[in-house]
Amino acid sequence: MSKGIYQLGGISLHSAPVVGESVFLWGGDRPDLPVVHDSPQKRKYLSTIDRLEFRTGHWSSHVTRGTSPPLGAIGYFCTTRNNDIFFFGGYCGHDICFHNDVNSFNSLTYEWSNIIPTSDAVMKRMGGGMVCMESMGTEYLFMIGGTGSTPTTYQSQYQYIQMVSSRIRQWIIPTISGQCCPPTSSFAIQKITNNKAVMFGGAVPSDDRRSDILVNTVYTCQLESDTTIHWESVKGPVVPASVQWPVRRRYHAITSIISDSPTLVMIGGEGKDELVNDSWLLNTSQYQWSK
């Protein structure tokens, strides 16, 4: 472990999950990431995780243990549960190569475990969202959307939404009810109860599928049983001039900063022609935005 003056350098397409009183920072697109599928150098490079402790304000660098670290270092999906951080998919760094394995990282022991190996069951991809939700005493990792390589077999829209049961560690294609989102990438999602999450924005394919269109829809998704996810789309204002609503965007961030409050904070992102420089509060009782 090294302490003191700390230089992280430029990183993009990473996540910064919080566990307890620390932020953990792994992978991402960095100038010195080896852009090969797999090599001893790449594994060594990805066997390091950075940690910021809120109490001291110190960054420290740690060597990880256990199985191989994930190799999809760029734009992976990420979420937490207790002391574990989960990683899914990611872009490899070379050619059109994406991953779809699921790995967990224990923030106490710094140990990686492979939960589900690479398979053809789900699309290999980056730029989607993952949340951990609970139904009837079992926890599920819930993977949504993203962008990646075309699957060898056709998959319906809803097959870009999958779950992994923490108990049986298998891919599950859930039953979808309500108004589900279209295939979407580069959105933001935040859990608001143990079985409900809020999703905002992102990019969806145009009708001719040749380009992406940015959106500013709010969706809620709720795990209703061990195999059913109910979606609702929250419409924008009926009288647009009278109600504030954020512009369409992707690559933004959303989080919950006030404990025990149903209010979320959404920040920045990339709009149609330029970066968006604003921040909003979303009240999830009424689904009202305020600046």
Ligand SMILES: [Zn+2]
């Ligand atoms: Zn590769």
